[in-house]
Structures are given as C-alpha cells and as structure tokens.
Amino acid sequence: MKSGLLLLQLLGLSIAISWAIRNLGPRFPLPATDAVALSLVLLPPLLLGIALAWRWRSLAIAANSDKANPQPADQAEG
Numbered sequence: 001m002k003s004g005l006l007l008l009q010l011l012g013l014s015i016a017i018s019w020a021i022r023n024l025g026p027r028f029p030l031p032a033t034d035a036v037a038l039s040l041v042l043l044p045p046l047l048l049g050i051a052l053a054w055r056w057r058s059l060a061i062a063a064n065s066d067k068a069n070p071q072p073a074d075q076a077e078g
Contacts, residue, residue, distance in 0.1 A: 006055060013051055017044045 030036050
C-alpha cells in the first residue's frame with residue numbers, strides 16, 4: 001500500500017515538473033548552449049532521485065526507531 005502511494009507521489013512530482021517545463025519554461029529566456037540543455041535534461045531525474053533518497057532515508061529512520069523502542073503487542077496505547 002505504501003509503495004503505491006509513493007508511486008503516485010512520484011507520478012505527481014513528475015507531472016508537476018513536466019508542466020513547469022512546458023508552461024513556465026518559455027517565459028525565461030535562456031541561452032541555447034549545451035550546458036543549459038544538459039542541466040534542463042538532468043534536472044527532472046535529479047529531483048526524482050532526491051525525492052526517492054529522502055523517502056528511503058525517512059523509512060530507514062522509522063525502521064530504526066521501531067527497533068530501538070519495541071512495544072509489547074498485548075499493551076494498548078492510551
């Protein structure tokens with residue numbers, strides 16, 4: 001279930017980046033150089049990679065905190 005939500009979040013981020021490139025890109029006059037083209041091509045995968053790394057790190061931190069503070073299954077919270 002959580003992986004499906006993550007995929008939906010990544011899809012939303014990808015759509016937002018694509019929309020921004022398509023609609024906001026022409027408003028910024030950028031020089032037509034190889035460096036600018038390369039940075040625009042590599043920016044979306046870089047942002048998605050950062051999002052995935054952030055998600056992986058938060059899951060790893062949550063897993064470590066669960067191991068450090070185990071709760072008995074028979075005790076109810078409250």
